[in-house]
Amino acid sequence: MKHMRPLNAIVGLVLVIVLTLSGFVAISVSAQATNANAAQGIEISPALVELNAARGKTYNITLTVTNVTASDLAYSSSVDDFRASDESGSPHIIVASELSLPVTASVKTWVDILPHFALQAKKSETINVEIVVPVNAEPGGHYGVLSFAGKAPELSDNGVGLSASAGVLLLIRVDGDIIEEASLASFFSAQNGKQSSLFETGPITFVTRIKNEGNIHVKPVGSVELRDMFGGLVSTMPVNDDKSNVLPNSIRRFETQYNNSWMIGRYTANLTLGYGTTGKAITSTINFWVIPYKIILAGLLVLATIIFILTRLIKVYNRHIIAKSKNENTNKNKKHKKTSG
Numbered sequence: 001m002k003h004m005r006p007l008n009a010i011v012g013l014v015l016v017i018v019l020t021l022s023g024f025v026a027i028s029v030s031a032q033a034t035n036a037n038a039a040q041g042i043e044i045s046p047a048l049v050e051l052n053a054a055r056g057k058t059y060n061i062t063l064t065v066t067n068v069t070a071s072d073l074a075y076s077s078s079v080d081d082f083r084a085s086d087e088s089g090s091p092h093i094i095v096a097s098e099l100s101l102p103v104t105a106s107v108k109t110w111v112d113i114l115p116h117f118a119l120q121a122k123k124s125e126t127i128n129v130e131i132v133v134p135v136n137a138e139p140g141g142h143y144g145v146l147s148f149a150g151k152a153p154e155l156s157d158n159g160v161g162l163s164a165s166a167g168v169l170l171l172i173r174v175d176g177d178i179i180e181e182a183s184l185a186s187f188f189s190a191q192n193g194k195q196s197s198l199f200e201t202g203p204i205t206f207v208t209r210i211k212n213e214g215n216i217h218v219k220p221v222g223s224v225e226l227r228d229m230f231g232g233l234v235s236t237m238p239v240n241d242d243k244s245n246v247l248p249n250s251i252r253r254f255e256t257q258y259n260n261s262w263m264i265g266r267y268t269a270n271l272t273l274g275y276g277t278t279g280k281a282i283t284s285t286i287n288f289w290v291i292p293y294k295i296i297l298a299g300l301l302v303l304a305t306i307i308f309i310l311t312r313l314i315k316v317y318n319r320h321i322i323a324k325s326k327n328e329n330t331n332k333n334k335k336h337k338k339t340s341g
Helices: 004-025 293-340
Strands: 042-045 048-053 058-067 073-084 091-094 116-119 124-132 140-151 162-174 182-191 204-212 221-227 233-239 250-258 265-275 280-290
Touching (some): 048 058, 058 116, 182 280, 204 280
Antiparallel strands (some): 221 233, 221 265, 265 280
16 A cells, blocks of 8 residues: 555645645735814804795794803804805805895895804803795795804904804795706716726725706605625615705715625616605616626636646656556566566
8 A cells, every 4th residue: 555655645735735825815804994073162053954934934043052162252143155065065155256146035135143242161052043035035945054153252353363163054945836856967886986887896885976956955865775696685775864955956976885895796786766745766777796806816826726736746646656557567577487487
């Protein structure tokens, strides 16, 4: 049984090679998230006011302003119209030079608010705001921001020393011919901010861009349903879970992320959104591929290496067996000759 030793050596060598090469295809994924919160010197509640209004009516809203600093502050207030500044939904204050609205359509002319007041450190004040909707106000959405700025009382006569500021968004829906109409500007898969339908690994971000083509703000809410190549449900992810608004004549971008890193094959993402008081819907479907080609190539390299080594070792082993068999036959022939002689 001495001829088994080369075979055992071959098996041992193959195992060493496999274990060594397999180390090159091991993958580790780590993620770290940080969150920073900036302290504010003033708090206002509520931060958003939505009002369903009728033309020619007067409405009163109540705000609570809190000085969260350690100093007494003198506050001034102002009212401006706003629109969406970008697809994130951030408000853009419309300054006088940009204001193209008629006076009756500008929220700035509708609101009566206390212009100045003082507030001690760590104290709160209730502010009453009166909103008078003109009889000829256009139906639909009208948008304003109530801004509060505070500074030390000794600096209240000049524009320096600003220590705290905040605003309240005011969304007014004037009754009449309301048009609730939104469309899907785009729906696609992306990674690291780049749109694609082919990825190496997860996570995958699903970007939904909604265009408001009506005259009133809407809140599209729904989900993205992710399915694998066999039709199995992988995940259901909410879209606009915080019910953010899309203002008229603007596009708002919503991002939903599937955080699993290990993915492979063809996937289907189904978008379903609902919006408006009459239950309108927006749907879309996209397909994309996840192919971890680096892992696949590394695996193929390992397999090819193993096959190559096994093939060479088997040839060496076969030559050894053949040579050994020839030697045995030669020895037998020599013994046979001696016996015959």
